[in-house]
Amino acid sequence: MLRLVNLTKSFGGVKAVDNVSVDFKPGRITSLIGPNGAGKTTLFNLISGFLKPDKGEILLEVEMWKMENRSERQEDRSKKQEARSKRREDRSEMLEVRGKELEAGSKGLEVRSKKMENRKWKIEARSTKQEDRSIEQIKIHQMKPFEIAQLGIGRLFQDVRVFKKLRSIDNVILGAEKLAGENPLEAVFLNHKVRKYERGIIEKAKEVLDFVELKDKTESYGEDLSYGQQKLLALARLLFGNYDVLLLDEPTAGVNPAMIDKILSIIKDMAKRMNKMVIVIEHNMNVVYKISDWVYFMNEGAITAFGLPDDVLGNEEVKRLYIGL
Numbered sequence: 001m002l003r004l005v006n007l008t009k010s011f012g013g014v015k016a017v018d019n020v021s022v023d024f025k026p027g028r029i030t031s032l033i034g035p036n037g038a039g040k041t042t043l044f045n046l047i048s049g050f051l052k053p054d055k056g057e058i059l060l061e062v063e064m065w066k067m068e069n070r071s072e073r074q075e076d077r078s079k080k081q082e083a084r085s086k087r088r089e090d091r092s093e094m095l096e097v098r099g100k101e102l103e104a105g106s107k108g109l110e111v112r113s114k115k116m117e118n119r120k121w122k123i124e125a126r127s128t129k130q131e132d133r134s135i136e137q138i139k140i141h142q143m144k145p146f147e148i149a150q151l152g153i154g155r156l157f158q159d160v161r162v163f164k165k166l167r168s169i170d171n172v173i174l175g176a177e178k179l180a181g182e183n184p185l186e187a188v189f190l191n192h193k194v195r196k197y198e199r200g201i202i203e204k205a206k207e208v209l210d211f212v213e214l215k216d217k218t219e220s221y222g223e224d225l226s227y228g229q230q231k232l233l234a235l236a237r238l239l240f241g242n243y244d245v246l247l248l249d250e251p252t253a254g255v256n257p258a259m260i261d262k263i264l265s266i267i268k269d270m271a272k273r274m275n276k277m278v279i280v281i282e283h284n285m286n287v288v289y290k291i292s293d294w295v296y297f298m299n300e301g302a303i304t305a306f307g308l309p310d311d312v313l314g315n316e317e318v319k320r321l322y323i324g325l
């Protein structure tokens with residue numbers, strides 16, 4: 001369960017998110033609709049920690065072993081982190097730059113195996129039996145984006161962010177780590193000729209590429225994928241990251257109809273077969289009809305209608321303000 005309580009965020013005089021209280025549940029696809037400027041993306045930014053709320057709380061039910069891993073890792077790193085805290089403030093931007101450097105120098109790259117062992121441990125840690133499965137509600141609204149990602153909240157950005165000069169498989173591995181807030185590129189030697197990952201990691205990356213039907217593009221470079229395929233790649237990355245909560249900002253925008261169906265079926269599988277909590281910002285009303293278990297309509301920062309897709313899309317206010325009928 002992900003719970004937003006009286007969440008409020010203003011920019012200057014504009015209440016971008018105005019006293020929003022919502023519960024999201026695993027296994028369900030919830031759509032967030034509303035006109036431009038309604039506050040949908042701001043809501044995602046609050047949940048994923050890129051923005052801090054002025055008021056209100058965000059609570060996430062977390063299995064306790066994730067918190068333990070988190071604090072252990074934090075202790076290990078606290079010194080290093082202090083030294084780099086300034087640069088981390090805009091971590092994603094920095095990684096974007098480093099990614100470009102990597103692309104520029106990417107004749108080949110090698111990942112230091114020791115670092116990768118840690119990663120392997122991380123992946124295994126998610127599946128070991130003796131971990132503490134008890135669940136507690138954690139306040140996440142003061143946490144940093146990478147901490148929130150480590151607790152299982154992943155995001156698909158509106159502007160798909162794939163490394164164009166890297167192969168799909170590297171995009172999955174490096175990209176997922178990036179979204180999890182790691183700095184994968186620290187672990188990369190640019191001057192080696194061969195890419196070496198732990199075998200388990202490669203297998204898992206191939207598995208998720210297969211799942212999104214990009215198996216035959218494993219070795220293709222980001223730039224050689226269609227826009228829709230890049231979105232699939234970004235979904236593969238989210239799968240690789242093992243997130244429990246997926247925030248998808250316009251997953252079908254700019255994608256051709258055949259590809260839309262493929263993306264929708266993957267999103268449905270993530271919710272229904274993998275029991276993930278899926279929250280989608282979506283402008284295509286057909287898509288909203290097809291995939292949503294529940295719909296929230298946002299206008300001027302507030303949720304003013306919610307319910308089953310039929311009810312919300314048939315609502316007079318929604319039609320007047322949004323659908324334009």
Ligand SMILES: Nc1ncnc2c1ncn2[C@@H]1O[C@H](COP(=O)(O)OP(=O)(O)O)[C@@H](O)[C@H]1O
Nearest residue numbers: 011014016034035036037038039040041042043
């Ligand atoms: N970083 C920001 N700084 C200032 N105003 C912002 C910022 N982000 C969003 N806003 C404003 O907040 C409101 C909601 O924006 P947004 O969340 O992007 O809406 P939506 O995603 O529903 O189109 C808009 O009025 C927008 O201009």
Ligand SMILES: [Mg+2]
Nearest residue numbers: 040041042158
């Ligand atoms: Mg938006």
